[in-house]
Amino acid sequence: MEYEKNTKGMVFDIQRFSVHDGPGIRSIVFLKGCPLSCHWCSNPESQRPEKQIMFISHNCIGCGRCTRACPTGALTFNPSFSLDHEKCQRCGRCVDVCFSNALNMSGEVQTVEQVLHELKKDNLHYRRSGGGITLSGGEPLFQPNFARELLKGCKAKGWHTAIETTGFVAASVLESILPWVDLILLDIKHMDGEKHRHYTGQPNQVILNNARIMGSYGTPIIIRVPVIPNVNDSIREIQDIAEFALSIKGVKELHLLPYHRLGENKYQYLGYDYKLKGIEPHNKETIKNLQKAVIEKGFVCKIGG
Numbered sequence: 001m002e003y004e005k006n007t008k009g010m011v012f013d014i015q016r017f018s019v020h021d022g023p024g025i026r027s028i029v030f031l032k033g034c035p036l037s038c039h040w041c042s043n044p045e046s047q048r049p050e051k052q053i054m055f056i057s058h059n060c061i062g063c064g065r066c067t068r069a070c071p072t073g074a075l076t077f078n079p080s081f082s083l084d085h086e087k088c089q090r091c092g093r094c095v096d097v098c099f100s101n102a103l104n105m106s107g108e109v110q111t112v113e114q115v116l117h118e119l120k121k122d123n124l125h126y127r128r129s130g131g132g133i134t135l136s137g138g139e140p141l142f143q144p145n146f147a148r149e150l151l152k153g154c155k156a157k158g159w160h161t162a163i164e165t166t167g168f169v170a171a172s173v174l175e176s177i178l179p180w181v182d183l184i185l186l187d188i189k190h191m192d193g194e195k196h197r198h199y200t201g202q203p204n205q206v207i208l209n210n211a212r213i214m215g216s217y218g219t220p221i222i223i224r225v226p227v228i229p230n231v232n233d234s235i236r237e238i239q240d241i242a243e244f245a246l247s248i249k250g251v252k253e254l255h256l257l258p259y260h261r262l263g264e265n266k267y268q269y270l271g272y273d274y275k276l277k278g279i280e281p282h283n284k285e286t287i288k289n290l291q292k293a294v295i296e297k298g299f300v301c302k303i304g305g
């Protein structure tokens with residue numbers, strides 16, 4: 001199978017040995033850039049398409065090496081750390097001289113071949129476990145050419161492929177990707193368009209239409225719902241999503257992903273506000289009740305990825 005091995009993309013992480021996000025043992029490739037900005041996003045560094053500096057203040061010893069290394073004067077410590085995003089050229093010199101691991105660069109341009117080389121290390125695990133590769137993000141289809149060529153490259157090696165997608169993408173892009181995808185993990189956040197727009201920054205119509213396109217294509221789909229306190233955690237709201245899922249061909253499972261706060265620190269590292277500050281995760285009983293409501297609609301319903 002032909003693929004463009006020199007196509008470049010912006011990758012911010014590759015996680016090996018994952019047992020989530022698809023069957024078997026998998027490697028998850030995280031691509032940068034997302035059209036949504038969900039309040040609960042646990043990978044806020046995935047949202048912007050370009051490289052970003054993350055400052056971990058508790059690691060900083062105040063040595064000043066970074067400010068001296070910066071060629072543009074983008075970094076100051078007056079009185080506390082400040083990064084002028086306009087001036088920053090993302091050269092990474094400050095990161096290179098920070099021996100305290102207080103500065104990290106999120107995002108690296110990689111070619112399809114480079115990513116495949118990394119993924120190949122676990123070839124045996126994919127084969128023995130029935131696993132493979134999952135493209136995640138951000139929104140992996142935000143970089144459509146890179147995602148497509150990478151998926152083609154994975155298929156050329158005989159690996160199972162999955163995409164974890166928001167579904168917020170042009171239909172033409174989606175259709176150009178689907179031939180290379182074995183499993184779709186589609187996030188549906190809310191059936192109410194206004195609430196969806198409020199909490200994610202985008203309406204849900206494109207996503208719902210794309211779910212129908214995915215269904216008509218025949219690729220297996222797992223719908224995943226991040227369950228967020230006071231956003232979509234009533235039985236009615238989850239049932240509305242389950243009813244929509246029933247109308248989509250190919251959906252066999254609907255998973256619930258309980259809200260957690262594991263990504264909260266990253267907001268601080270990026271200098272962002274965390275909009276769900278103080279919101280507590282659900283107790284087990286609430287999630288179990290929502291799971292029951294989904295099962296009653298006829299779906300296999302796992303909790304978590």
Ligand code: SF4
Nearest residue numbers: 060061063064066098
């Ligand atoms: S080089 Fe690292 S440890 Fe030193 S002042 Fe800069 S961020 Fe802090």
Ligand code: SF4
Nearest residue numbers: 070088089091092094
């Ligand atoms: S990435 Fe380069 S330009 Fe940006 S703050 Fe660091 S040293 Fe300065």
